[in-house]
Every structure is written in C-alpha cells, then in structure tokens.
Amino acid sequence: MKQEVTSTDVLILGGGGAGLRAAIEARRLGAEVLLLSKAPAGGASCTSHGAGYLTYCAAGARDELRRQVLAIGGYVNDRAMLEAFVEDVPTRIPELAAYGVALAREDVLPGLGYWRTAGAEGQRAGYGLTAPLRKAVDDSGAAVLDGASATRLLVAGGAVVGAVAYQPSTDSLLAIAASATVLATGGGAALWARSDNPRGTTGDGFALALDAGAALANMEFVSFQCPDVPAILDGTADRGEALERGAAHYFLGGVATDGHGRTAVPGLLAAGEVACGPFGAARLGGAAFAEIIVFGARAGGRAAERAAASRRPSVPPGVIGAEAERLGRLRGNSGGPSAAELRRRLAEVMWSHAGLVKDAPSLGRAAHAVEALGQEVAAVSAENPDDLLLAEQTRLSCLTAREVVRASLWREESRGAFWRLDHPRPDNSRWLLSRRVRLEEGEPAATLTPASVPADVGPSEPPIGAGCFAYLTSA
Numbered sequence: 001m002k003q004e005v006t007s008t009d010v011l012i013l014g015g016g017g018a019g020l021r022a023a024i025e026a027r028r029l030g031a032e033v034l035l036l037s038k039a040p041a042g043g044a045s046c047t048s049h050g051a052g053y054l055t056y057c058a059a060g061a062r063d064e065l066r067r068q069v070l071a072i073g074g075y076v077n078d079r080a081m082l083e084a085f086v087e088d089v090p091t092r093i094p095e096l097a098a099y100g101v102a103l104a105r106e107d108v109l110p111g112l113g114y115w116r117t118a119g120a121e122g123q124r125a126g127y128g129l130t131a132p133l134r135k136a137v138d139d140s141g142a143a144v145l146d147g148a149s150a151t152r153l154l155v156a157g158g159a160v161v162g163a164v165a166y167q168p169s170t171d172s173l174l175a176i177a178a179s180a181t182v183l184a185t186g187g188g189a190a191l192w193a194r195s196d197n198p199r200g201t202t203g204d205g206f207a208l209a210l211d212a213g214a215a216l217a218n219m220e221f222v223s224f225q226c227p228d229v230p231a232i233l234d235g236t237a238d239r240g241e242a243l244e245r246g247a248a249h250y251f252l253g254g255v256a257t258d259g260h261g262r263t264a265v266p267g268l269l270a271a272g273e274v275a276c277g278p279f280g281a282a283r284l285g286g287a288a289f290a291e292i293i294v295f296g297a298r299a300g301g302r303a304a305e306r307a308a309a310s311r312r313p314s315v316p317p318g319v320i321g322a323e324a325e326r327l328g329r330l331r332g333n334s335g336g337p338s339a340a341e342l343r344r345r346l347a348e349v350m351w352s353h354a355g356l357v358k359d360a361p362s363l364g365r366a367a368h369a370v371e372a373l374g375q376e377v378a379a380v381s382a383e384n385p386d387d388l389l390l391a392e393q394t395r396l397s398c399l400t401a402r403e404v405v406r407a408s409l410w411r412e413e414s415r416g417a418f419w420r421l422d423h424p425r426p427d428n429s430r431w432l433l434s435r436r437v438r439l440e441e442g443e444p445a446a447t448l449t450p451a452s453v454p455a456d457v458g459p460s461e462p463p464i465g466a467g468c469f470a471y472l473t474s475a
C-alpha cells in the first residue's frame with residue numbers, strides 16, 4: 001500500500017453541499033483548502049439526489065421560522081444551532097446566486113416558503129446546487145481529491161490535526177495535516193436495508209468524530225419515510241406491511257457543535273447532516289438544504305480563521321505506518337467474513353429491529369447484534385482495495401449504529417420522527433431532554449440537558465409524523 005503525507009490550512013471531508021460551501025468560504029478568507037470526498041465532490045450524495053427545496057425566509061419572518069422549527073422539532077432542538085439558522089437563512093440562501101445557483105421562490109405563509117433549484121434539467125434537482133457549487137470550488141483554487149475516504153482523524157495534544165484517508169483507485173493511504181478539519185460527510189441513512197439515500201451514506205463521520213473525542217447529540221432522532229405512522233403507533237396497522245414500505249431518510253442528530261460549526265475538540269468542525277442540526281426530533285421540508293448552506297459557510301469561515309491564527313501542525317510520527325499496518329492486516333486475513341456480507345447483515349438488523357418500527361425488545365436484539373458485528377469487522381478478509389474500503393466503512397457504520405440503538409433504547413416515548421411502539425405518545429413530563437454522548441476511556445458516557453416549551457410556541461404536545469413536515473398553519 002502506497003503512503004503519502006501532505007498538509008493544508010483547512011481540510012474538508014465530504015463533497016456534498018455542506019463541504020462544497022465550506023470550501024468556498026474558507027478560500028474566500030484566504031485559506032489553503034484541500035477537500036477530499038469518498039464519492040466525487042458534487043457527484044452522488046444526498047445533496048445531488050435531493051428534491052431541490054430550500055427554506056425561504058424573509059428577514060422579517062425570522063421569529064415565525066423559529067416558532068415553526070421548534071414546534072415541529074418537539075422543543076428538543078439545539079437552541080444555539082437554531083439561533084444561527086434563523087439568523088442566516090434570509091441572507092445565505094439568496095446569496096447562492098453569486099455562485100451560479102439558479103433558484104425560484106414559492107411562498108407558503110407570509111415571509112415563509114421554499115426556494116427550488118433550477119438548472120438541473122435531465123438530472124436530479126439537487127444537481128442544481130452541487131454542479132454550480134463544485135464549479136465555484138474549482139474556480140476558487142481549492143484542491144479537490146475525489147474518491148478518497150477518511151478512515152481516521154489525527155489527534156495530537158487534545159486537538160484534531162488532520163485525517164488519514166484511503167484511496168482505493170490507487171491503493172494508497174494519505175495522511176493530511178491541517179490546522180482545521182471540517183467534517184462534512186453527510187448522514188447515515190444507508191445503514192438501514194431500506195433507505196432513499198445513496199449507498200455511500202454510511203454514517204462514517206459520526207464514528208470518526210466520536211473516536212476523536214467529540215460528542216454526538218440526539219442520535220435517536222433519525223427520520224423515516226412511511227405512509228402510516230399514526231396507524232402503526234395506534235396498533236391498527238400491520239407491522240410487517242409497514243416494514244415493506246418505509247425507508248430510512250435523514251439524521252436529525254449528529255456531531256455536537258456550537259452554532260459556528262466548532263466541536264468541543266480544537267481543530268475539528270462539523271457541518272451539514274453529520275452535525276446535530278437545529279431541528280430536534282423532526283424537521284421542516286427544505287430545511288436540510290438550507291442547513292448545509294448556513295453551517296457549511298459558518299464552519300468554513302471559522303476553519304479559515306483558526307488556520308490564520310495558528311501554526312500548521314504536522315502528521316504525528318508513526319501514525320500513517322500504524323494505519324497502513326492495521327489495514328494491511330485486513331488484506332492478509334483469510335477465511336474471515338466478507339465486508340459486503342457484514343454490511344448486509346448490519347443493514348437487515350437495523351431495518352428489522354431499530355428502524356421505523358421498534359420497541360425495547362427489538363432494540364435490545366439490535367444492540368446485541370450490532371455489538372457482535374462490530375467484533376466481526378476486525379476479522380474481515382478484504383481481497384482487494386474496494387473490499388478494504390467497504391470493510392472500513394462497515395467498521396465505522398457499526399460504531400454509528402451502536403450509538404443510534406443506545407439512544408433509541410434510552411428514549412421511552414415517541415416524538416417527531418422518532419417512534420417507539422411500546423411508548424407511542426410524547427411525554428413532556430419525562431422526555432424534554434437532549435442526550436449527548438462522548439467516549440470516556442473508550443466507553444460511551446452520556447449527559448442529559450433539559451429542554452423547555454417556550455411560552456409563545458405551543459401546542460405543548462409535539463407532532464408525530466414521517467419524513468419531513470410541511471409548514472404548520474396552526475402553530
């Protein structure tokens with residue numbers, strides 16, 4: 001396996017909307033930028049596959065947007081993220097025109113509605129965002145490495161100082177030292193056997209961040225598409241039939257950041273679906289695209305500022321050799337399970353036991369199965385570079401799945417997009433809480449933060465529903 005070492009001011013992991021927007025902002029502030037992406041930047045991602053709706057909010061409608069996002073999110077929204085979102089949406093979305101993105105507006109309520117991407121004729125609507133943003137990144141002078149997948153973040157002296165990435169097309173391992181690293185690896189809904197996400201959306205970034213010392217928040221809040229949620233929770237719809245129709249869609253929770261994209265680990269920022277967004281337990285349709293633009297720009301800007309104010313680090317000695325040895329062992333294994341088989345089993349477990357229909361017994365089964373799969377991953381036999389990449393992805397997926405299952409077992413209620421058959425109603429008396437987890441000596445340790453129902457928001461019973469919500473007309 002070839003090994004290379006390089007360095008940059010700002011390293012961006014992920015080439016969907018969040019990563020592309022972050023790269024543009026960091027370059028605008030004068031930073032040297034390297035963006036690397038598992039799938040080609042601007043190519044297959046949730047952004048390019050998206051339906052092309054973004055939140056429209058007039059400057060005078062910020063209070064109403066805040067009220068809507070809180071009411072839909074069941075009040076467990078990250079409030080710092082929400083304030084940043086409400087502040088920036090009115091200006092950041094129209095500003096996309098400067099990067100060649102064509103948008104048309106649809107009003108729904110006074111001052112609120114949607115922008116829709118245009119200019120992606122013959123393609124999925126999301127390309128109306130990613131194609132011009134990729135061009136703007138290339139024009140900005142940022143370096144882009146397509147087809148490289150981060151396998152580990154580099155940590156030195158309590159800070160993230162870059163990442164290691166594997167590139168299967170050249171069978172090479174690259175260690176990149178960076179003053180600031182922006183995680184923009186997207187969500188993880190392709191962890192479930194049924195999903196509307198591209199196959200590469202395997203939740204890598206949640207695991208990378210946790211392993212580097214960052215916290216994950218609200219990991220139980222994953223949304224599913226499903227036609228019959230109320231009937232399933234009332235026990236009047238068939239569980240088996242529901243499992244044949246729904247699909248995993250979107251991670252509402254994720255890496256905890258401070259509203260500027262900064263995690264608690266110096267040098268590590270996160271933006272887009274990998275970050276715990278402003279949405280709480282459910283989100284407004286169109287708000288995910290708005291989120292990646294708002295927080296991509298914020299994180300890219302803060303990353304450039306950090307780079308300007310600090311000395312560029314170097315790759316800690318021995319790291320790339322150790323990583324090459326670890327991956328080399330997987331290549332040398334023989335007789336172990338294939339990564340494709342483990343990934344298939346993980347996806348089935350998540351769908352059957354921790355998907356849109358779940359209760360304590362099924363989640364308990366999922367917890368055992370995911371733990372066992374996590375052990376088996378170490379014995380995978382990877383015959384070629386593509387197998388090796390899949391093995392790494394599956395290792396990271398198991399860590400992410402473990403946190404989703406643990407958080408889902410903890411929350412004994414249904415709220416927003418999160419449904420438990422054994423606890424089918426929201427319960428504000430016990431569960432107005434957000435849960436954060438980080439690793440302490442390798443073991444997950446959770447902390448809880450109380451939330452409250454703001455007096456002007458109501459209704460106090462949060463809505464429950466599938467997919468994304470339309471604007472509430474009676475909120």
Ligand SMILES: Cc1cc2nc3c(=O)[nH]c(=O)nc-3n(C[C@H](O)[C@H](O)[C@H](O)COP(=O)(O)OP(=O)(O)OC[C@H]3O[C@@H](n4cnc5c(N)ncnc54)[C@H](O)[C@@H]3O)c2cc1C
Pocket residue numbers: 013014015016017018019036037038039040041042044045046047048049050051052053054148149150151184185186187196197198200201204205249250271272273274285286287288289290292
């Ligand atoms: C079918 C569908 C339709 C949707 N429609 C809408 C809509 O109309 N409006 C809306 O608001 N939201 C919509 N969403 C949600 C929205 O698309 C996503 O939340 C958003 O695009 C996420 O953007 P992102 O940049 O965070 O991640 P992504 O766009 O998923 O990009 C992640 C990037 O990270 C890369 N990556 C992953 N792992 C690694 C790794 N280990 N190393 C390096 N790179 C890595 C990937 O290759 C990819 O380039 C839709 C989602 C789906 C699935």
